[in-house]
Amino acid sequence: MTxxxxxxxxxxxxxxxxxxxxxxxxxxxxxxxxxxxAAELTKAAEQKRSIPVTLYGARGSIVDRNGVAxxxxxxxxxxxxxxxxxxxxxxxxxxTRLKKISVDQALAAVAAASGGDAAAMRKxxxxxxxxxxxxxxxxxxxxxxxxxxxxxxxxxxPERQAARTYPTAAATGNLxxxxxxxxxxxxxxxxxxxxxxxxxxSETYERGEDGVQLPGSTVTKTRAKDGGTLKTTIDxxxxxxxxxxxASAAQEIGAVSATAxxxxxxxxEVLAVADYPTVDPNDVDATTDKGAYGSRALTDTYExxxxxxxxxxxxxxxxxxxxxxxxxxxxxxxxxxWGGRISDAEYHPTENLTLTGILRDSSNVGITELGxxxxxxxxxxxxxxxxxxxxxxxxxxxxQPGMDYPASPQWDSQTNINSMFGQGISTTALQVASIYQTxxxxxxxxxxxxxxxxxxxxxxxxxxxxxxxxxxxxxxxATDVVKMLQSVVKGGTLVGMKPISGYNVAAKTGxxxxxxxxxGYGADRIISVAGMAPAEDPQYVVTVTFTKPGxxxxxxxxxxxxxxxxxxxxxxxxxxxxxxxxxQLYPSTW
Amino acid sequence: MSTNLALVDPVVAPSRAPRPDxxxxxxxxxxxxxxxxxxxxxxxRPRIAYAVVAVAALGxxxxxxxxxxxxxSQGAYTLSSLDGQQTQLARTQQxxxxxxxxxxxxxxxxxxxxxxxxxxNSTPVYLDPKSGVVYxxxxxADPAEATGNTAxxxxxxxxxxxxxAATKGDTAASKENGATADTATTGAAKTPAAGxxxxxxxxxxxxxxxxGGASASTGASAKSSVESDANQLQAPTTR
Numbered sequence: 001m002t003x004x005x006x007x008x009x010x011x012x013x014x015x016x017x018x019x020x021x022x023x024x025x026x027x028x029x030x031x032x033x034x035x036x037x038a039a040e041l042t043k044a045a046e047q048k049r050s051i052p053v054t055l056y057g058a059r060g061s062i063v064d065r066n067g068v069a070x071x072x073x074x075x076x077x078x079x080x081x082x083x084x085x086x087x088x089x090x091x092x093x094x095x096t097r098l099k100k101i102s103v104d105q106a107l108a109a110v111a112a113a114s115g116g117d118a119a120a121m122r123k124x125x126x127x128x129x130x131x132x133x134x135x136x137x138x139x140x141x142x143x144x145x146x147x148x149x150x151x152x153x154x155x156x157x158p159e160r161q162a163a164r165t166y167p168t169a170a171a172t173g174n175l176x177x178x179x180x181x182x183x184x185x186x187x188x189x190x191x192x193x194x195x196x197x198x199x200x201x202s203e204t205y206e207r208g209e210d211g212v213q214l215p216g217s218t219v220t221k222t223r224a225k226d227g228g229t230l231k232t233t234i235d236x237x238x239x240x241x242x243x244x245x246x247a248s249a250a251q252e253i254g255a256v257s258a259t260a261x262x263x264x265x266x267x268x269e270v271l272a273v274a275d276y277p278t279v280d281p282n283d284v285d286a287t288t289d290k291g292a293y294g295s296r297a298l299t300d301t302y303e304x305x306x307x308x309x310x311x312x313x314x315x316x317x318x319x320x321x322x323x324x325x326x327x328x329x330x331x332x333x334x335x336x337x338w339g340g341r342i343s344d345a346e347y348h349p350t351e352n353l354t355l356t357g358i359l360r361d362s363s364n365v366g367i368t369e370l371g372x373x374x375x376x377x378x379x380x381x382x383x384x385x386x387x388x389x390x391x392x393x394x395x396x397x398x399x400q401p402g403m404d405y406p407a408s409p410q411w412d413s414q415t416n417i418n419s420m421f422g423q424g425i426s427t428t429a430l431q432v433a434s435i436y437q438t439x440x441x442x443x444x445x446x447x448x449x450x451x452x453x454x455x456x457x458x459x460x461x462x463x464x465x466x467x468x469x470x471x472x473x474x475x476x477x478a479t480d481v482v483k484m485l486q487s488v489v490k491g492g493t494l495v496g497m498k499p500i501s502g503y504n505v506a507a508k509t510g511x512x513x514x515x516x517x518x519x520g521y522g523a524d525r526i527i528s529v530a531g532m533a534p535a536e537d538p539q540y541v542v543t544v545t546f547t548k549p550g551x552x553x554x555x556x557x558x559x560x561x562x563x564x565x566x567x568x569x570x571x572x573x574x575x576x577x578x579x580x581x582x583x584q585l586y587p588s589t590w
Numbered sequence: 591m592s593t594n595l596a597l598v599d600p601v602v603a604p605s606r607a608p609r610p611d612x613x614x615x616x617x618x619x620x621x622x623x624x625x626x627x628x629x630x631x632x633x634x635r636p637r638i639a640y641a642v643v644a645v646a647a648l649g650x651x652x653x654x655x656x657x658x659x660x661x662x663s664q665g666a667y668t669l670s671s672l673d674g675q676q677t678q679l680a681r682t683q684q685x686x687x688x689x690x691x692x693x694x695x696x697x698x699x700x701x702x703x704x705x706x707x708x709x710x711n712s713t714p715v716y717l718d719p720k721s722g723v724v725y726x727x728x729x730x731a732d733p734a735e736a737t738g739n740t741a742x743x744x745x746x747x748x749x750x751x752x753x754x755a756a757t758k759g760d761t762a763a764s765k766e767n768g769a770t771a772d773t774a775t776t777g778a779a780k781t782p783a784a785g786x787x788x789x790x791x792x793x794x795x796x797x798x799x800x801x802g803g804a805s806a807s808t809g810a811s812a813k814s815s816v817e818s819d820a821n822q823l824q825a826p827t828t829r
Contacts, residue, residue, distance in 0.1 A: 169746030
């Protein structure tokens with residue numbers, strides 16, 4: 001009897017020990033899995049089940065004043081492969097019947113569908129068969145991409161790529177700039193990159209064996225952020241017309257380059273900045289001249305020549321040193337005690353001209369005679385207030401000249417004289433436009449700008465330029481100068497220009513000599529016309545500039561037809577009410 | 591009732607128990623005893639209904655759970671297919687709006703207009719709807735005096751494969767021999783000019799008549815245009 005009891009106890013103990021040992025093993029394993037290896041295992045599990053997804057933040061577009069896209073983001077697709085997996089397979093290759101398909105057959109079909117090169121693809125694969133990533137074709141648009149996808153080649157994978165398109169192409173390429181493989185390369189794309197750039201986000205989801213997303217498994221890690229929309233004041237249609245005008249004129253007169261600007265007088269909004277030659281941002285490589293990648297109107301400085309005389313005249317009247325009828329006796333040339341000598345563009349006997357007459361005939365001698373009534377410092381200050389010698393404060397655009405000038409002029413005696421007819425000082429084409437905007441706007445300069453601001457997706461606008469107006473000369477002085485400039489069109493240096501039917505136009509020509517870099521001036525010229533219309537109440541300011549025109553076109557009159565065409569287009573496009581009365585001119589002679 | 595009773599045979603299994611009515615000779619075996627539970631015992635015993643309800647509820651819950659997850663996963667499939675559709679449609683939308691923007695570009699519009707024989711009129715005429723004043727004198731557009739040139743100077747590589755949208759046969763004609771196209775367009779331009787000229791010539795006519803200008807017009811509506819003659823005349827004559 002006791003033996004049975006002992007046996008039973010033994011049996012109990014053995015079982016208990018076995019159970020405890022088993023539990024201990026389980027516990028150890030449990031701790032190992034749940035605590036020790038937990039992190040790694042969870043990660044591994046997630047990697048096995050969860051699919052990471054990139055959420056694309058689109059780069060913002062650049063739009064013109066009417067909302068027309070100048071630059072826009074589009075999606076392109078790259079086709080990539082894993083060369084280690086490339087092999088023949090059995091499939092349909094877009095057809096209906098299953099068949100054996102060789103690598104070359106597949107590549108040929110892909111090439112046909114994508115417009116790529118099968119031989120190049122084959123070479124890429126053969127070059128490095130051990131790699132696990134190789135591009136087959138890049139930058140496919142939707143149609144081609146879907147055609148490739150329809151082939152269902154098992155070892156080809158699509159890859160999304162954000163790309164940029166410029167619908168207005170070369171018409172606005174000088175301003176928009178363009179994107180390269182390393183991001184923004186030039187123009188507004190570069191200047192406002194921070195606001196335009198979107199930020200990609202990421203999320204993960206888990207999916208079942210058949211690839212369907214498991215409900216409720218989406219985890220957004222970072223939200224995608226779209227870039228802002230850069231709003232410009234440019235009118236893309238007008239800019240197209242401006243470029244058409246100067247491009248054909250430049251070719252006709254053999255100019256190396258040309259610029260044109262159109263500005264709204266009352267607001268300082270630039271409606272068009274055209275540059276010839278320019279770049280088509282959709283096909284940057286087609287433009288070999290790297291100098292044409294940007295906007296010469298904004299970045300290139302030149303000696304403006306006689307267009308500056310309008311500013312000198314305004315300063316004289318503003319200071320009470322002259323009036324439109326101030327009389328001067330103007331010989332053909334003038335010599336100075338330091339041995340310098342200046343002369344007018346064309347020979348003429350000594351004339352009795354008023355200030356109006358001096359502007360009309362663009363007399364260098366005349367303007368220096370009257371201009372000397374102001375000190376160099378005064379003239380320098382006026383020019384500065386007109387926007388010269390300073391960076392364009394309301395324009396953010398890479399490559400603009402530094403314009404780091406001292407507070408007082410560093411002119412020698414000759415430059416002091418020359419500066420009055422625009423030699424020895426340098427400006428950009430837009431700065432000249434700024435002078436004429438000031439005159440057209442009753443003497444108040446509004447910093448010229450072509451960017452309104454960058455509108456973020458949440459509706460907030462950032463990067464809006466500071467465009468507060470600043471009085472430069474009195475309203476009377478500005479009005480007087482505009483009135484005098486009508487004489488230029490009616491009987492002066494622009495007399496050859498066909499009148500714009502219905503409108504009184506005030507304009508000034510400039511024929512500047514180009515420094516040849518060796519402390520002197522060569523035969524090259526920069527010819528320009530800057531003007532406004534209608535003269536009674538100027539609405540629009542137009543400037544055109546041609547650099548180094550060919551033989552026979554060295555005078556500003558060669559720039560006149562382009563100015564006229566562009567001005568007519570502006571007046572017609574914006575439905576400007578025609579002038580209602582004949583221009584009232586000041587007497588030019590006495 | 592039988593389930594509520596327990597039949598107890600202390601020694602032998604009940605199945606093997608001899609039936610009570612079949613009297614057995616060996617009387618040392620005890621009689622089968624019927625044990626009747628007390629009321630309290632009966633009451634305390636679990637009722638079958640509760641079990642049924644509990645099990646049924648559990649079953650329902652499981653079924654509901656199953657149903658919900660079926661619906662959910664069905665939803666996942668729908669979602670995934672709709673997602674695919676959305677991607678597809680977004681792609682189509684993108685490619686179409688891209689095409690539209692290309693067609694919308696000034697380069698494309700200009701070259702199409704030119705291929706149709708259109709030119710930029712150098713003498714625009716305006717009508718001020720507020721005052722009824724007409725500015726300028728209407729004239730047929732003259733190709734020799736067109737504003738702006740016609741040769742395309744502004745490259746747009748996006749237009750590479752975009753054909754000109756012109757009426758049949760017209761494109762070739764206007765491209766190949768501009769002369770015929772030109773005469774065609776000036777001819778066409780003349781008709782509306784003559785038609786709309788009906789209003790404008792009234793002005794010069796009135797101008798010539800000066801004193802009796804109003805007599806030329808009869809209707810009341812025409813009268814208002816006569817009233818604005820003063821301005822109307824001024825514009826074409828002085829400008």
